[in-house]
Amino acid sequence: MAKKVLIVDDSALVRKQLTEIISTLGYEIYIAKNGREAVEKATSEQFDVITMDINMPIMDGIEAVKRIMEEKPTAILMVSSLTTENAGITMDALELGAIDYISKPGTMNIGKNENRDEILQKVKSLSRIPKRRLKKPSARPVQRERRPRPSRLEPAMDSREIEKVVLIGSSTGGPGLIEQICSSLPASYRYPVCIVQHMPEQFTAAFANRLDRASILPVHESAQNMELLPGNIYVARGGVHMNFSKKASGKIVIREDKDKGKNFFQPSVSEMMFSSLKVFEGKQIVGVILTGIGDDGADGMVEIKNAGAFTMGESEKSATVYGMPKEAYDRGGVSQQLEFINILREIATLK
Numbered sequence: 001m002a003k004k005v006l007i008v009d010d011s012a013l014v015r016k017q018l019t020e021i022i023s024t025l026g027y028e029i030y031i032a033k034n035g036r037e038a039v040e041k042a043t044s045e046q047f048d049v050i051t052m053d054i055n056m057p058i059m060d061g062i063e064a065v066k067r068i069m070e071e072k073p074t075a076i077l078m079v080s081s082l083t084t085e086n087a088g089i090t091m092d093a094l095e096l097g098a099i100d101y102i103s104k105p106g107t108m109n110i111g112k113n114e115n116r117d118e119i120l121q122k123v124k125s126l127s128r129i130p131k132r133r134l135k136k137p138s139a140r141p142v143q144r145e146r147r148p149r150p151s152r153l154e155p156a157m158d159s160r161e162i163e164k165v166v167l168i169g170s171s172t173g174g175p176g177l178i179e180q181i182c183s184s185l186p187a188s189y190r191y192p193v194c195i196v197q198h199m200p201e202q203f204t205a206a207f208a209n210r211l212d213r214a215s216i217l218p219v220h221e222s223a224q225n226m227e228l229l230p231g232n233i234y235v236a237r238g239g240v241h242m243n244f245s246k247k248a249s250g251k252i253v254i255r256e257d258k259d260k261g262k263n264f265f266q267p268s269v270s271e272m273m274f275s276s277l278k279v280f281e282g283k284q285i286v287g288v289i290l291t292g293i294g295d296d297g298a299d300g301m302v303e304i305k306n307a308g309a310f311t312m313g314e315s316e317k318s319a320t321v322y323g324m325p326k327e328a329y330d331r332g333g334v335s336q337q338l339e340f341i342n343i344l345r346e347i348a349t350l351k
Contacts, residue, residue: 003027003127004045008038008064009053009079017105018051018079021119027127035059042068048127050076052098054089062093069097073134075126079104087206091175097135099126099320100172103200125172125293125321133320157230159252164191164284165228166347167276169269169300171198171292173320175207177340178290182215182233184348189217191286191350193233194242194276196269198292201238208235226254236267243275252279265296269324273300282307286350288343289334290314292324301333311335312343 005027007018019029030047032038036059042050050068054061065076078093078101080086090101102119170178174197185193199207205221211233212219219233220226222242228234234254236242241257255275260266269289276285287304289297291314305311313325313334318341328334338346 003048004030005123005127006030006032006038006041006047006050008032008035008050008056008061010034010056011053014053014079014105018119021105021116022051022123025120025124027123035061035064038064039067039071042074043071046072047074049123050074051079051102051123052076052093053079053104054081054086054093062089062096065093065096065098069135073097073131075099075129075134077102077122077126082200082202084202084206087203088210090203091206091210094175099129099134121293122172125323129320159192159228159230160250162192162228162230162252162280162284164286164350165276165280166191166193166286166288166350167269167273167304168193168195168288168290168347169272169292169297169324170196170290171265171294171296171321171324173291174198177344179211179214180340181344181347182211182217182219184344185215185217185233186348187216187231189348190230192228192230193217193347194222194228194236194272195234196236196242196267196272196297198265198267198296199238204235204238211235222254222256224254224256228252228254236272239266241267241271241275243271244279246279263296264294268300269297270300270303273297273304277304277307282309285309286347287311287333288313288347289325289328290340290343291319291321293321294323295327297324298327298331298333301328302331303333305333305335309335312346313337314343315339 009015034056052061076098080090080101081104208221222234222237243255245255285304301311313328315337316322318339
């Protein structure tokens with residue numbers, strides 16, 4: 001039986017483009033022109049994937065996601081223009097239960113294979129997610145106010161005093177997990193945490209700001225020459241690789257690499273992990289790979305584990321998309337395979 005996809009967009013051009021792309025998978029395509037129509041169709045039929053526009057008349061995509069996930073949880077892929085404004089709205093949609101997002105096809109993207117391939121890859125992956133993995137909207141309110149930060153009693157530390165570094169990679173299904181990690185770390189946490197979450201350049205600043213509001217520890221979008229400090233969290237900026245370098249003084253800083261190389265993703269989890277070995281000993285590194293499509297991070301996990309790092313991969317039992325962690329495990333890059341709740345505990349209580 002062919003899988004069913006509901007395309008929701010008020011633009012006839014975008015509906016046509018998405019239909020032409022997704023229909024090559026042999027899936028049945030259905031159309032809704034606004035959020036209200038989407039809710040009616042999604043709650044009366046069972047779809048494998050819904051692509052959801054954000055800005056629509058009658059009912060917008062955010063309200064539609066909320067209602068669909070409350071009534072009939074379905075794998076939803078947000079279709080977002082790459083703007084700073086839409087970045088925050090897309091994060092809200094993910095918090096309400098949407099799984100991932102793609103950039104809206106348009107005149108800039110027509111004929112670009114990368115955009116087309118990304119749409120096909122994500123629709124195909126979302127169509128395979130078991131219904132039990134789909135979450136209803138979070139009952140907790142979105143954290144809008146910055147969490148109060150206790151004034152530190154100990155003297156400020158610099159990167160020469162780093163004992164360990166935590167490197168985390170994730171993709172599809174990852175933003176909510178990253179937020180749980182950041183909000184769980186205590187004020188006394190002594191290690192820098194570096195995160196590669198696959199996101200376009202326009203989204204990572206909004207994501208870092210969101211995490212900063214939810215966390216007691218300071219959260220930064222990475223920047224060239226930014227020093228790694230204990231008890232700080234760094235989100236790799238979209239569009240560049242997050243590498244590390246040691247200055248003559250011994251201080252460790254972030255170096256941004258604009259050369260994409262052979263990587264599909266930029267930033268790349270593996271690039272971050274490879275680079276970490278230039279400034280840290282393997283035994284100082286804790287590597288974590290979470291839910292995501294593809295195999296980014298797998299080779300990096302193997303490299304740091306072989307150098308003496310402790311590595312954790314999310315298990316199939318909890319991963320929304322068991323792609324990246326599966327590849328890391330199959331290649332021998334995982335010291336322990338754990339459900340996310342146990343990974344969270346290991347990171348938060350790291351000695």
